[in-house]
Amino acid sequence: MDIFFLGTGAGIPAKLRNVTSIALKLLEERGSIWLFDTGEATQHQILHTSIKPRRIEKIFITHLHGDHIYGLPGLLASRSFQGGESEVTIYGPKGLKEYITISLSVSQTYLKYPLKIVEIAEGVIFEDEQFIVEARLLDHGIPSYGYRIVEKDRPGTLLADKLVEAGVQPGPIFRKIKVGETVTLEDGTVIVPSDFLGPAQKGRIITILGDTRYCENAISLARDSDLLIHEATFSKGEEKLAFDYFHSTTHQAAEVANLAGSKQLCLTHISSRYDRQAWQELVMEAQEIFANTDIAEDFKEINIPSK
Template sequence: MEITFLGTSSGVPTRSRNVSSVALRLPQRAQMWLFDCGEGTQHQILRSDLRVSQLSRIFITHMHGDHIFGLMGLLASCGLAGNVQRVDIYGPPGLNDYLQAASRYSHTHFSYPVKVHAVRPGVIYEDDEFIVSCGFLHHRVTSFGYRVLEKDRPGRFDVEKAKTLEIPPGRIYGQLKRGEVVTLADGRVIDGKELCGPTEIGRKIAYCTDTLYCDGAVELAQDADVLIHEATFAHQDAEMAFQRLHSTTTMAAQTALAAGVNRLIMTHFSPRYAPGNEIELKDLLEEARAIFPNTNMAYDFMTYEVPRRRDKELKKAEAMA
């Protein structure tokens, strides 16, 4: 699971930051999921190492332009390129009407299936590997945050040990890999768990923007490996944040702390904190780290590989050795 930030500015793009969009690459299934799609997102994808042909799902938080104005252009380009099989889009009520109107007035017809799912709090998608759920955030319009949960899976299967035990390969190996108890033809009973390493704990990612600090964001982020949270304003501008129902750096950090996440990555920064101004982005990072030290500040094209729990534990053990 690799996260790529395609746009990290709020409201309007700047010379160095595009508006909101985050890609989640799933190499094991050659898929890319997109979270929000601000204007220019397809250009950002072209400038990245991502492959638009792998796009399969898009999750929209709310209907403000800096989160959806790139959606129609991206979908139209995918249709012209002819290399996308199907796209499922999840978002608030009104999203389907918006796309239908844009398609009608621009005379755009997709050459591949596009399905729009109006979401409500709870599980919105599930397959053998993942569960995606959403919940309400606190913004000026209906806004949803998303949580991606990777399901736990059995540890690595020890093929050499299986051969030593003279277990015949084939369908039995598959059963043992799943941790099942198998009775062999010679009467021996083999517990698959004894041939597998430690269970690989599924990773959790939460995406919360746009929102004021709220219980909904804390719930979505509970025990997440990574929380991606908006931090539009500095703490000094908290009054403006309350008026516009956006988060400050300290609100993002407090959400991460309350939810017990492993890492916070802030995004959606106001252009007012450009270099040379009284408050700069480096000051926002310091504010958040004062509350939640394991905080990063996203920038366009930043990538982050979400480690497995086992990988993190090994690194921690090595650091302590």
């Protein structure tokens, strides 16, 4: 499980930072990519990476400001041209379906794969046997959501030697035990998975927030997260400016991480007013409150290791 930043700037594209887009790489877990926001030129950023558009399974839009969605129609079209055939599901606020439908219709773009658009409300918006995704409203000028991605606990390591001692040979029965299925052998012996698996592997939690002022829902979504990705459009001391523009400061992002008990904080959505030399100062500001803080950069990758 890896986070890959395709765009980390605020408002408009800049030389050092493109506008917002984040890829959650779940290649080992499910062979797919989930995107969070698709600012202008997201597909251009992807060209400089190993990400394959055909592997994009889901796209989560935090809100409908242009710097978070202008790259969406082009990305969807290019995925079709490049041979993508599997279904893509897009989640986001009310109005997203109209935006996509009109963009594709006016440009006479016809996708060669199924497209599902889900306009969300607060609560669990997706769940399968591997993941739960929860959305909550943040505090921005328009409806803006944060997402909490929870990986479900995984079965422990298969105790193969112990199974062989019990008379089970490698093969289909091993696979059934690994996924938690009780098996009855030909001699009537019942193999209970819990006796042949190590401790369950705790699932990981990632929180990705849209644009927001400091708010309680941000803390709730980030509770006990392994990684919190929080906007920090402004530096400390600019709280009034951040409030007026519905954004957050470095200190406010760090306070959310601290109160939520997050393990790691990564700052993003950085204003172009801060040049490369100022980036480390922004990190140091946040570290005054939350020590394990880093700052996103375009093409930066963060691995979230298994527990």
